[in-house]
Amino acid sequence: MSINNILKGMGYKFISSLGEGSFSQVKLATSQKHHCNVAIKIVDRVKAPEDFVQKFLPREMAILRRVNHVHIVQMHELIEVAGKRLCIVMEAAAKDLLQKIHEVNCIPEDQSKTLFSQMVSAVNYLHQMDIVHRDLKCENILLTAEEQVKITDFGFARCIQDSSELSHTFCGSAAYTPPEVIMGTPYDPKKYDVWSLGVILYIMVTGKMPxxxxxxxxxxxxxxxxxxxxxxxxxxxxCRVFIRTLLQFSPSTRPTIQQVAEHPWLQMG
Known part of the structure; x- marks a missing residue:
């Protein structure tokens, strides 16, 4: 039986495709059970690399089960299909941040501040739980129809044991990756997230990559x-000063997410 028919039998009806990768696809669907539209990420375990199946996917699932924040995408349920495919049923969104930027060229500073505050709130929540995302980028910032932020895609996320623990895995997109990771040195993953947020804010207010x-x-x-x-x-x-603070070359001088949340620019207005 096809995956479409299996999900249809569970009350899901596909509306459209939201995206497709080499071993996964995301579809928009209606849900009788959840009484709303949902996004269903379908992961093909057979096509996926072994390290993804054995390491990154279990981490993502464990983290999605733990988190509960208004600005983090909510997972409704997991559906295993014959041990070959995993369907992750999540909140649906209207668009991602990159799509919005392409529509408007750049986002006015006041609106950028509102959206960015929501991102910071979510990342601060994660860091307090010792969860790091490591792939924050405009495509992974979803926006609802009411333009509320929902951070998604925890494929490179992980839990750390304590604040001094360093990471060694090169992950994420180069455009959003801090210099210490580009150089392949052990890095503070929380400071990685702060750098990525700085890149996102720069793109929001200028419409260009830094x-x-x-x-x-x-x-x-x-x-x-x-x-x-x-x-x-x-x-x-x-705002320029704030962005330069987030994009400090040295991670030792880059602020923590708590310091970002308390920065005067976010408190202004």
Missing amino acids: FDDTNVRRLYRLQRKPLVFPDDAGVEEP
């Missing part, structure tokens, strides 16, 4: 230089 990531070696050199804003970017100086 660094050219087409060449990873050159990317590291660009990250070392003072951060430059586009000439036509109408970004106020307090």
Whole structure:
């Protein structure tokens, strides 16, 4: 029996495709059980790499079961299909942050502050639980129809034992990756998340990437230089200072997520 028929028999009806990868796909569906639209991520265990199936997927499932925050996507249920496929039924969203930026070019500073505060609230919650995301990027920031943030995709997330524990795995997208990870040195995964948030905020208020990531070696050199804003970017100086604080080259001088949450720029207005 096809996966479509199995899910249909459980009260799910596919509406459209939301995305597809080499071993997974995400579909929008209606749900009789949950009385709303849902996103169903279908993971093909056979096609997926062994380290993903044995290491990253179990971590993601364990974390999704633990977390409960208004700005983190909620998992409704897991459905195993013949031991070959795993269907993750989650909250549906209207669009992702990158789609919104493409629609409007850049997001006004006041609105950016509101959305960014919601992201910080969610990441602060995760870090307090000693969970790190390690793949924060515009595509993984979902927006509901009411434009409420929902952080998604915990495929590279992990739990850490204590705040001094370093990570060694290179993960995430180079454009959002801090210099210490680019260089392949052991890194503080919480400071990784803070850097990624800085990149996201820069993109939100300028509509552009802060660094050219087409060449990873050159990317590291660009990250070392003072951060430059586009000439036509109408970004106020307090916001620029805040972004530069998030994108501190040295992780030792980069703020913690709690310090980010308490930063004056987020308290203004």
